[in-house]
Amino acid sequence: MGEQLTLVNDQPGRMGEQLTLVNNQPPGKRNAHLKTKEKIGNGTVLVTDGDLRYIEFECLTEYGDMLAHCMSTRSGGFSTGECSSLNLGFNRNDSRDNVLRNFQLLCDSAAFDANSLVLTNQVHGNIVRNVDKSDIGKGFCRESDLTGVDGLMTQAKGVTMVTFHADCIPVFLFEPGIKAAALLHSGWRGTLKSIVKQALEQMAQLPGFHADRLIAVMGPSIGSCCFEVGEDVYSLFNAKHQNAAFYEAIQDGKWRIDLHGIIKSEMIEKGLREENVHNSGICTKCRNDLFFSYRGDNGKTGSLAAFMQLKQTAVRSSI
Numbered sequence: 088m089g090e091q092l093t094l095v096n097d098q099p100g101r102m103g104e105q106l107t108l109v110n111n112q113p114p115g116k117r118n119a120h121l122k123t124k125e126k127i128g129n130g131t132v133l134v135t136d137g138d139l140r141y142i143e144f145e146c147l148t149e150y151g152d153m154l155a156h157c158m159s160t161r162s163g164g165f166s167t168g169e170c171s172s173l174n175l176g177f178n179r180n181d182s183r184d185n186v187l188r189n190f191q192l193l194c195d196s197a198a199f200d201a202n203s204l205v206l207t208n209q210v211h212g213n214i215v216r217n218v219d220k221s222d223i224g225k226g227f228c229r230e231s232d233l234t235g236v237d238g239l240m241t242q243a244k245g246v247t248m249v250t251f252h253a254d255c256i257p258v259f260l261f262e263p264g265i266k267a268a269a270l271l272h273s274g275w276r277g278t279l280k281s282i283v284k285q286a287l288e289q290m291a292q293l294p295g296f297h298a299d300r301l302i303a304v305m306g307p308s309i310g311s312c313c314f315e316v317g318e319d320v321y322s323l324f325n326a327k328h329q330n331a332a333f334y335e336a337i338q339d340g341k342w343r344i345d346l347h348g349i350i351k352s353e354m355i356e357k358g359l360r361e362e363n364v365h366n367s368g369i370c371t372k373c374r375n376d377l378f379f380s381y382r383g384d385n386g387k388t389g390s391l392a393a394f395m396q397l398k399q400t401a402v403r404s405s406i
């Protein structure tokens with residue numbers, strides 16, 4: 088608390104400018120709050136730290152000695168208007184300074200080093216990049232060559248992978264046996280392009296990988312309750328996934344699609360055990376009070392972010 092974080096801002100047009108973030112919470116303010124935890128979905132815990140709120144998943148917290156993770160909410164940040172208030176997207180209708188301050192706030196509370204972040208630059212594709220320490224800071228405090236990348240994976244400790252979401256499904260993958268992790272942005276387009284299968288195929292190349300040990304979580308995202316599409320999108324999915332269980336016809340040529348069900352089926356196909364595939368069951372549009380939702384806010388919204396990092400010190404006791 089009270090410490091300063093100095094970032095070198097390497098954004099085009101602002102080259103070389105030194106940006107100093109000051110944690111301007113009154114000293115000790117957040118420390119004065121006790122963090123509280125409340126279960127809000129399947130295996131999903133809402134952490135409240137003052138006004139700040141974020142999500143953790145019990146099945147990953149179980150590996151807390153080797154893995155750190157969280158997902159943001161929209162609550163407790165500095166942003167205003169449509170980005171109110173914990174916007175973490177630099178490409179939203181928000182100032183860069185607000186976003187940086189929001190990152191620092193969340194990193195402070197969730198115990199991530201803001202100097203360890205690696206951000207995706209997403210295009211609703213299926214490219215997954217293996218990142219290591221040499222990628223730290225990309226997209227955050229220096230320019231990134233990780234463009235067009237919707238998924239990150241790593242076996243490097245101390246590298247915090249970050250993906251962005253506002254209805255699109257965050258997918259956390261963790262293979263505890265070989266300590267490998269991947270974090271994906273799987274919206275409907277990325278789901279149609281099977282980004283999960285892509286990531287699992289790349290992870291399967293890692294020596295010692297066992298799909299049947301892998302823990303998978305689909306975090307808060309638009310549910311089949313709210314994901315309505317027209318005949319065109321339905322046809323694209325139905326051509327690839329001919330399973331009636333994934334689709335519900337509603338009126339006027341509209342369909343609801345169960346993206347989570349499709350992703351889960353691809354995970355099972357790739358050898359994951361059904362009991363290791365977790366879905367928070369929380370719909371960002373239904374819970375628009377707590378999460379940014381592209382559909383719930385008619386496109387004028389901020390970005391949530393998912394975070395995952397293999398910890399530097401990983402000593403797991405079997406006792």
Ligand SMILES: [Zn+2]
Nearest residue numbers: 312313370373
């Ligand atoms: Zn919903």
